Each structure stands twice: as structure tokens, then as C-alpha cells.
Amino acid sequence: MSGRKRYYLSFDMDNPRHREAEALFARQASRQRTEYVVTSILAAHQTESLEQLVRQAVRDELRNAVPPLQNTLHGKTNADVQLSDLPGSLIHALEEL
Numbered sequence: 001m002s003g004r005k006r007y008y009l010s011f012d013m014d015n016p017r018h019r020e021a022e023a024l025f026a027r028q029a030s031r032q033r034t035e036y037v038v039t040s041i042l043a044a045h046q047t048e049s050l051e052q053l054v055r056q057a058v059r060d061e062l063r064n065a066v067p068p069l070q071n072t073l074h075g076k077t078n079a080d081v082q083l084s085d086l087p088g089s090l091i092h093a094l095e096e097l
Contacts, residue, residue, distance in 0.1 A: 009037075 011022040028036045
């Protein structure tokens with residue numbers, strides 16, 4: 001049995017994201033394309049995992065900060081807190097993730 005698996009990869013050239021990805025893929029030397037795909041997939045997975053950890057940490061911190069936030073937000077309960085109630089700097093930090 002071979003230690004390799006083969007996959008067919010196709011790009012939808014009507015989709016701008018696919019066109020951009022295909023252009024990046026095509027720039028790779030043919031012998032390095034597999035490694036490029038592997039690196040890209042693992043980096044995307046790592047980014048998603050890190051984002052989940054950061055989001056959970058922010059949720060935990062916000063939960064711990066609820067009593068001070070309630071005073072600031074005029075007695076709103078945790079369920080009543082809206083994104084618009086949070087400081088702009090916190091919202092922008094979350095958007096950059």
C-alpha cells in the first residue's frame with residue numbers, strides 16, 4: 001500500500017476567493033504545492049483554535065466583570081447587555097481577531 005493519498009483540487013473561477021487562492025497556489029513550484037496546501041490547512045486550523053480560545057477567555061473575563069458592568073450599564077442584566085453597550089476599544093479588538 002502506498003503512503004500517499006491523492007486528491008483532486010478544483011477552483012471556481014467565478015468566485016473571487018477561489019481566484020485568489022488559485023493564483024497563490026499557481027505561484028508555488030509544482031513540487032512544493034502539496035507542502036503549501038498542508039501548511040495552509042494547518043495554519044488555518046491553528047488560527048481557528050486560537051480564535052476559539054481567545055473568544056472563550058474574553059467571555060470568561062466579561063462574565064467575571066458583570067457586577068462592575070451592571071453598574072456602568074444602569075442595572076442591565078447579563079442577558080440585556082448588547083454589543084453597543086461595550087466599550088469601542090473592546091469591540092474593535094474582537095473584530096481584529
